[in-house]
Amino acid sequence: xxxxxxxxxxxxxxxxxxxxxxxxxxxxxxxxxxxxxxxxxxxxxxxxxxxxxxxxxxxxxxxxxxxxxxxxxxxxxxxxxxxxxxxxxxxxxxxxxxxxxxxxxxxxxxxxxxxxxxxxxx
Amino acid sequence: xxxxxxxxxxxxxxxxxxxxxxxxxxxxxxxxxxxxxxxxxxxxxxxxxxxxxxxxxxxxxxxxxxxxxxxxxxxxxxxxxxxxxxxxxxxxxxxxxxxxxxxxxxxxxxx
Numbered sequence: 001x002x003x004x005x006x007x008x009x010x011x012x013x014x015x016x017x018x019x020x021x022x023x024x025x026x027x028x029x030x031x032x033x034x035x036x037x038x039x040x041x042x043x044x045x046x047x048x049x050x051x052x053x054x055x056x057x058x059x060x061x062x063x064x065x066x067x068x069x070x071x072x073x074x075x076x077x078x079x080x081x082x083x084x085x086x087x088x089x090x091x092x093x094x095x096x097x098x099x100x101x102x103x104x105x106x107x108x109x110x111x112x113x114x115x116x117x118x119x120x121x122x
Numbered sequence: 123x124x125x126x127x128x129x130x131x132x133x134x135x136x137x138x139x140x141x142x143x144x145x146x147x148x149x150x151x152x153x154x155x156x157x158x159x160x161x162x163x164x165x166x167x168x169x170x171x172x173x174x175x176x177x178x179x180x181x182x183x184x185x186x187x188x189x190x191x192x193x194x195x196x197x198x199x200x201x202x203x204x205x206x207x208x209x210x211x212x213x214x215x216x217x218x219x220x221x222x223x224x225x226x227x228x229x230x231x232x233x
Contacts (some may be wrong), residue, residue, distance in 0.1 A: 106215035108158030108173030
């Protein structure tokens with residue numbers, strides 16, 4: 001059971017990136033898969049999550065309207081489309097799987113990827 | 123609320139016990155037992171230590187334990203070991219957006 005992130009890189013302010021989180025050993029749509037980010041030297045921050053098999057998506061206020069989460073069943077992956085990027089979006093982006101599948105609550109995240117770094121700079 | 127409040131640093135000698143606090147509000151820590159704790163070695167991904175306030179995943183030593191009183195959750199590390207030196211983050215489900223609120227993080231130093 002693991003997740004592997006990809007798609008990070010250096011992008012100019014106002015630019016776009018698409019992050020991917022490829023799951024193995026489980027079906028990503030069965031879990032409320034979540035993106036968490038960590039700016040350099042800072043703490044962890046919730047970014048986005050999907051609920052109920054992708055029926056609903058939620059975003060932190062800081063990224064709402066700019067980021068879009070989607071599910072790709074064919075690749076057993078989730079994707080985070082990031083538009084209108086800002087300097088404050090510079091961070092390591094982690095994909096995380098909750099402890100329980102399709103749980104109403106949020107028990108915690110037991111599977112994390114190694115992260116993919118996003119740097120927004122001119 | 124943007125982040126749960128954790129002390130910036132905590133230190134202890136090998137074999138001692140240390141307790142890390144995580145303070146929120148009635149809409150997150152105080153309102154639910156959906157509190158989790160993570161250990162992060164610099165440059166590495168977070169590792170789950172505690173979920174559902176008190177539960178340990180398989181492979182996590184029983185030296186790590188979780189509890190809560192009111193709006194404050196706590197992680198106790200008993201019998202502190204050198205390899206416990208790391209950053210520790212709490213996380214709580216929030217009844218309001220966003221879904222998950224993380225703590226500010228505590229750096230544990232083993233003297």
